[in-house]
Amino acid sequence: MALMNKLDGYLNAYQMESIDELSTLVAQPSVSAHQQGLMECSKIIVEMLKKRSFEVQIFSNDVAPIIVAERKGKSDKTLLFYNHYDVQPAEPLDLWLSPPFEPIIRDGKLFGRGSSDNKGNITNRLFALDAFLTEEGELPCNIKFLLEGEEEVSSKHLEEFVSEHADLIQADACIVEFGGVDHTDIPVEYLGLRGICYVQLDVETANQDVHSGLGGSIFPNAAWRLVWALNLLKDQDEHICIPGFYEKVRKPSQRDRELMRKLPETANDYKTRYEIKIFLKGLTGGVDLRLAEVFEPTCTICGITSGYQGPGLKTVLPAKASAKIDFRLVPDQKPEDVLNQLRDYLDVNGFNDVTITYLGGEAPARTDPDDTFIQLVVDSATEVYGKPMQIMPMTGGSGPNYIVQQALQIPIATLGVGYPEGNAHAPNENIRLNDYIKAARHLVRVLDAFGRV
Amino acid sequence: MALMNKLDGYLNAYQMESIDELSTLVAQPSVSAHQQGLMECSKIIVEMLKKRSFEVQIFSNDVAPIIVAERKGKSDKTLLFYNHYDVQPAEPLDLWLSPPFEPIIRDGKLFGRGSSDNKGNITNRLFALDAFLTEEGELPCNIKFLLEGEEEVSSKHLEEFVSEHADLIQADACIVEFGGVDHTDIPVEYLGLRGICYVQLDVETANQDVHSGLGGSIFPNAAWRLVWALNLLKDQDEHICIPGFYEKVRKPSQRDRELMRKLPETANDYKTRYEIKIFLKGLTGGVDLRLAEVFEPTCTICGITSGYQGPGLKTVLPAKASAKIDFRLVPDQKPEDVLNQLRDYLDVNGFNDVTITYLGGEAPARTDPDDTFIQLVVDSATEVYGKPMQIMPMTGGSGPNYIVQQALQIPIATLGVGYPEGNAHAPNENIRLNDYIKAARHLVRVLDAFGRV
Numbered sequence: 001m002a003l004m005n006k007l008d009g010y011l012n013a014y015q016m017e018s019i020d021e022l023s024t025l026v027a028q029p030s031v032s033a034h035q036q037g038l039m040e041c042s043k044i045i046v047e048m049l050k051k052r053s054f055e056v057q058i059f060s061n062d063v064a065p066i067i068v069a070e071r072k073g074k075s076d077k078t079l080l081f082y083n084h085y086d087v088q089p090a091e092p093l094d095l096w097l098s099p100p101f102e103p104i105i106r107d108g109k110l111f112g113r114g115s116s117d118n119k120g121n122i123t124n125r126l127f128a129l130d131a132f133l134t135e136e137g138e139l140p141c142n143i144k145f146l147l148e149g150e151e152e153v154s155s156k157h158l159e160e161f162v163s164e165h166a167d168l169i170q171a172d173a174c175i176v177e178f179g180g181v182d183h184t185d186i187p188v189e190y191l192g193l194r195g196i197c198y199v200q201l202d203v204e205t206a207n208q209d210v211h212s213g214l215g216g217s218i219f220p221n222a223a224w225r226l227v228w229a230l231n232l233l234k235d236q237d238e239h240i241c242i243p244g245f246y247e248k249v250r251k252p253s254q255r256d257r258e259l260m261r262k263l264p265e266t267a268n269d270y271k272t273r274y275e276i277k278i279f280l281k282g283l284t285g286g287v288d289l290r291l292a293e294v295f296e297p298t299c300t301i302c303g304i305t306s307g308y309q310g311p312g313l314k315t316v317l318p319a320k321a322s323a324k325i326d327f328r329l330v331p332d333q334k335p336e337d338v339l340n341q342l343r344d345y346l347d348v349n350g351f352n353d354v355t356i357t358y359l360g361g362e363a364p365a366r367t368d369p370d371d372t373f374i375q376l377v378v379d380s381a382t383e384v385y386g387k388p389m390q391i392m393p394m395t396g397g398s399g400p401n402y403i404v405q406q407a408l409q410i411p412i413a414t415l416g417v418g419y420p421e422g423n424a425h426a427p428n429e430n431i432r433l434n435d436y437i438k439a440a441r442h443l444v445r446v447l448d449a450f451g452r453v
Numbered sequence: 454m455a456l457m458n459k460l461d462g463y464l465n466a467y468q469m470e471s472i473d474e475l476s477t478l479v480a481q482p483s484v485s486a487h488q489q490g491l492m493e494c495s496k497i498i499v500e501m502l503k504k505r506s507f508e509v510q511i512f513s514n515d516v517a518p519i520i521v522a523e524r525k526g527k528s529d530k531t532l533l534f535y536n537h538y539d540v541q542p543a544e545p546l547d548l549w550l551s552p553p554f555e556p557i558i559r560d561g562k563l564f565g566r567g568s569s570d571n572k573g574n575i576t577n578r579l580f581a582l583d584a585f586l587t588e589e590g591e592l593p594c595n596i597k598f599l600l601e602g603e604e605e606v607s608s609k610h611l612e613e614f615v616s617e618h619a620d621l622i623q624a625d626a627c628i629v630e631f632g633g634v635d636h637t638d639i640p641v642e643y644l645g646l647r648g649i650c651y652v653q654l655d656v657e658t659a660n661q662d663v664h665s666g667l668g669g670s671i672f673p674n675a676a677w678r679l680v681w682a683l684n685l686l687k688d689q690d691e692h693i694c695i696p697g698f699y700e701k702v703r704k705p706s707q708r709d710r711e712l713m714r715k716l717p718e719t720a721n722d723y724k725t726r727y728e729i730k731i732f733l734k735g736l737t738g739g740v741d742l743r744l745a746e747v748f749e750p751t752c753t754i755c756g757i758t759s760g761y762q763g764p765g766l767k768t769v770l771p772a773k774a775s776a777k778i779d780f781r782l783v784p785d786q787k788p789e790d791v792l793n794q795l796r797d798y799l800d801v802n803g804f805n806d807v808t809i810t811y812l813g814g815e816a817p818a819r820t821d822p823d824d825t826f827i828q829l830v831v832d833s834a835t836e837v838y839g840k841p842m843q844i845m846p847m848t849g850g851s852g853p854n855y856i857v858q859q860a861l862q863i864p865i866a867t868l869g870v871g872y873p874e875g876n877a878h879a880p881n882e883n884i885r886l887n888d889y890i891k892a893a894r895h896l897v898r899v900l901d902a903f904g905r906v
Binding site: 032033034088089091095153154194196198200205207208209210211212213215216217218219220221223224226227228230231234236238270274275276277278279280281283289292293294296297298299300301302303304305306307308309310311312313314315316317323324350359396397398423424425427 | 485486487541542544548605606607647649651653658659660661662663664665666667668669670671672673674676677679680681683684687689691723727728729730731732733734736742745746747749750751752753754755756757758759760761762763764765766767768769770771772774776777779781803812813848849850851876877878879880
């Protein structure tokens with residue numbers, strides 16, 4: 001306890017220094033979708049690691065370097081942190097109350113793109129390590145970092161890198177990029193990630209937009225072609241109609257249902273926060289809503305664009321139309337299967353004029369809730385939050401967990417600075433400073449316990 | 454013939470002065486959809502009319518003034534020109550080879566937004582009048598102008614104005630704003646306009662976009678709601694599914710078919726110009742294609758917007774989606790009927806969450822092909838083009854003809870500077886200088902004959 005008091009004292013005293021470090025990171029735009037500022041951001045990260053005497057290796061590719069860093073600690077055990085320094089695009093810019101890349105503290109929160117996802121977790125890891133280095137002069141265990149700059153665009157280079165450099169990043173356990181508390185302020189241990197298959201559908205019916213008075217009854221209309229093609233993918237009962245799509249879906253187990261049942265009710269919170277009138281499929285709440293949220297695959301239209309979208313009216317027949325579609329996958333679906341099934345389905349239905357561009361994909365992955373490392377992380381929360389972490393056997397998001405899991409065969413935990421109103425991927429992304437210090441207090445306990453196992 | 458020689462001589466000598474006048478008009482943006490520059494443009498028009506000693510009356514409203522101008526001529530007959538000084542939005546700007554509001558001559562063509570639709574016709578009318586005023590010192594008949602600045606947004610104030618001021622604009626015949634040659638360089642007399650009912654559909658499912666990993670399987674998605682609602686409107690066989698939609702459709706008569714049969718083939722020209730692979734409904738060309746083009750009502754998606762539309766991928770579930778829909782109507786459909794039918798249909802199918810905003814509408818209108826004024830206009834073309842005008846009993850576009858026709862009960866002819874590659878409503882709008890002088894030569898013959906009837 002004396003050690004924990006010292007570490008907590010450090011964290012209390014130096015929080016704003018760490019928030020300053022985070023602000024530096026947020027102020028550097030690093031939007032992987034636009035290939036903006038990735039190199040610059042990676043350099044800031046490397047400097048931060050070197051400052052802590054990490055041995056840093058930089059692996060360049062044509063998009064954003066992958067960074068591997070290592071520093072030895074007291075015990076022989078090795079913990080791997082996987083994080084990413086890229087962020088989602090900040091658009092729509094007009095909905096931000098302050099500029100996305102000008103971090104600012106308001107009402108006890110730090111606002112800025114990446115403050116939560118995922119730069120806040122990077123500096124928070126470093127903050128926890130700083131506590132040990134300052135108070136103890138050494139780390140409690142070996143620490144490795146694996147950092148990439150393409151997580152928000154489906155980690156294109158990570159799989160090959162990890163399979164080629166498994167030795168370099170080999171560890172006993174891994175903590176991945178995200179995590180945080182739910183709306184009851186209790187942290188959640190997320191033990192699975194859905195996969196993703198993200199595609200863009202494009203239709204082109206002419207070499208230019210045509211006056212709608214001319215072509216309306218005789219020319220193909222790209223927007224109509226797209227609408228009809230999209231309509232084929234999912235019916236109004238939310239059933240995804242692509243043949244074979246559900247074939248490899250593994251239903252949640254009894255243990256999954258049991259864990260999901262213990263989680264708090266989310267229905268009212270969602271309804272209030274997003275002003276949603278009804279849930280899909282007649283769901284009203286309870287364990288069924290929570291199971292549907294994470295154990296079912298999805299087909300989400302993320303965006304559609306075609307023709308005239310300005311104010312008032314313009315009478316054109318659009319020559320081009322496109323949609324971005326995000327399929328979330330559950331074990332044991334695979335993105336490459338979905339891609340093939342989609343192509344076949346469109347072709348069979350006469351939509352071979354709809355081109356499919358694969359923008360990225362990841363397979364789903366899960367970690368055993370009864371693994372000892374997971375129990376350690378879950379229990380270490382009690383001292384900070386008053387309760388152990390809640391265990392969520394699966395979560396709705398996606399990430400490269402399966403890459404790490406496949407190559408290293410180690411348990412993967414989550415722990416981080418997030419909270420439900422953090423607006424990850426949306427305007428006004430933010431973290432609460434209170435969550436920031438709690439996450440660091442939790443992490444120092446995890447590191448201490450892990451080093452002593 | 455002596456008179457025509459003099460008038461042609463004038464037109465040959467002063468074409469570039471008239472093109473300069475047109476360039477001044479084009480250089481003044483007047484985008485009614487954006488309420489941009491309308492007042493400024495109306496002032497330029499008024500000056501142009503006053504310069505020709507027209508008595509000008511300006512009727513203000515909250516958008517764009519309606520201008521009525523009159524000058525007496527030799528005969529008692531009165532010809533009314535209906536034109537509009539507003540233009541379509543210039544977007545997408547990146548497809549213009551030169552800025553839309555910086556008129557420029559390239560390859561014998563004047564490029565700029567409004568050069569064809571409809572500013573070119575305004576200055577062309579004035580150019581023909583100038584020939585008479587210069588060579589004869591007077592106009593061959595009374596001339597009235599009715600000019601508005603809201604044609605591209607469905608002439609919202611025109612109907613009320615015309616019904617209240619019918620005396621002021623009363624005339625024996627009218628030439629409306631558009632016209633020109635077809636792809637064989639023979640001018641076309643367009644004797645009908647389809648109506649239009651232009652609506653925007655909007656869906657809002659939440660107060661913000663949501664991370665697609667979170668809400669994909671349980672939150673309503675505005676883009677999906679919109680796709681399903683749109684899909685209800687028209688099936689893949691191009692049948693518009695709104696109950697009652699076809700009820701008042703009058704089929705083309707035998708005389709219509711006969712006139713349509715005389716018109717030149719358009720199929721190959723369309724295929725080449727727009728790089729269209731197939732026509733709708735199995736049409737391949739001939740009179741059937743031409744009949745379908747203008748005698749059938751349409752439901753055209755002019756634009757769709759929802760969610761993320763930038764480069765790469767962004768995993769969001771859109772809270773908002775909207776589409777712009779343009780129904781072209783044929784006699785005796787009415788826009789208000791379609792609006793009601795659409796609302797009922799969406800409601801009956803469970804889409805009362807889709808709001809409909811009526812952006813504008815006009816009823817269809819036709820003029821008798823065997824009217825004596827029409828024959829005069831048609832025959833006057835022979836001396837200029839080597840052939841009389843081709844008669845098209847109906848055309849695909851829309852306009853306020855029915856307003857003039859309803860109030861004044863006079864024949865309405867078209868005559869103008871357009872040609873098929875003029876890109877009206879599209880980037881790189883242009884006219885050919887050759888067409889410009891021919892249209893003026895045609896018009897002076899019409900005026901002369903009309904004054905002598």
